Amino acid sequence: MLGIAALALAFFAQKAAAHGGVLFYSIGGTWYNGWSPYNTPTGQTTIQRPWSSYNPIQSVSDPTLACNDDGTSGALQLTASAVAAGTKITAYWNNPWPHPYGPQLTYLAQCPGTSCTGVNANTLQWFKIDEAGLLSGSIYAGSWAAGLMITNNNTWTSTIPASVPSGAYLIRFETIALHSLPAQMYPECAQIQITGGGSLAPTTAELVTFPGGYGVNDPGLTVDIYSNQAQTTYNYTIPGPPLYAGAKVS
Template identity: 50%
Template structure:
């Protein structure tokens, strides 16, 4: 009986992991950087990705780990990638299966060495998002669908952004379960170079947790409700995209 139970649990966990995903690597200026590998142990990993424990979703917008899907700390061997303001950064996933929902990309100024910063204390600004791209909520093309098809997402670091040390946060919000949002955020460390001087302020900045609420129209949504499914617009949660 125990052997059967153990096999069942292993199969259940594997099937759930296969249905989910997390950022596994980054491409910056043609150079490949490894991201965190949540099932490969932690002590000896050297990556620009911040640690996260699994591919499982965060189910509550107020969850204490929604900033970077972790306790807020850097790894023991944390690396930082250098990227020029105005350059592209591509996040890559090994797996992703949920087409419905937005892709959102944030950054946060560490105010110094990111490895010494708790990501839950930072203020974040959105640099990219893609929600409902075409069609209707119930039968349209979504940003998440692009990730399903390509297993990657490319964003541009705002050209006017002031140089410094930043975290970048890629988040997939899956809406395939009625009124049950699934958040998948992962973070990495960047050193931004360039001659820009712009920094976001005011309404462009949010904290995590705090940036979203379960009552936000883009968070708790039933895409199978007939009236909602017929809509041709969708409001992604969080602030507007800051372009600098």
């Protein structure tokens, strides 16, 4: 018979396997480890903002919605420096990722000053540089961007728009799982320094805060993919603001 400790470990392993987050990044061919959420934070140095749980966020008003944390940088926070505008950034989700139904989204937020370290993510304004939702077929039986992410070795690649002004930024990769309601949101953030950028600032209409960027009644978060209506619905509204005008969609 399993002891209490063994049972608890088995339960934890099952729970962790059902969810997850971004564990690694590749930026212009350079590999970066992400945060290890279930390890001690002591000594962890990474470009990723600290986060503590594989569990999803299921409320649009959750104070952790910006970066799956309290908004603060790590004690030994790093930044990926000299990320040229136009560079591709790939986020690696844990393998296996179990949720193939839902959209993929990528945001940027520019920090004041020369560094994002010490800047609370909840105070920033975000603009969307990449999005993909229902790729083909019906909401009920079609192909989704999250499924494509799984097919691509649990990765999603987005391009830093060439028109983005240079500066210190947080990049926010997010997958939203629609297999249950409320929808499950999985955002993670990393610090980058964009160089060689352009001069196209995002418009007011393209900027949102988190929380605040999604609404409780957003159709992209409240859709029942198993309903009768979903079987004959071929359009899906991706939540969040309109794409940044200079975005190059993956």
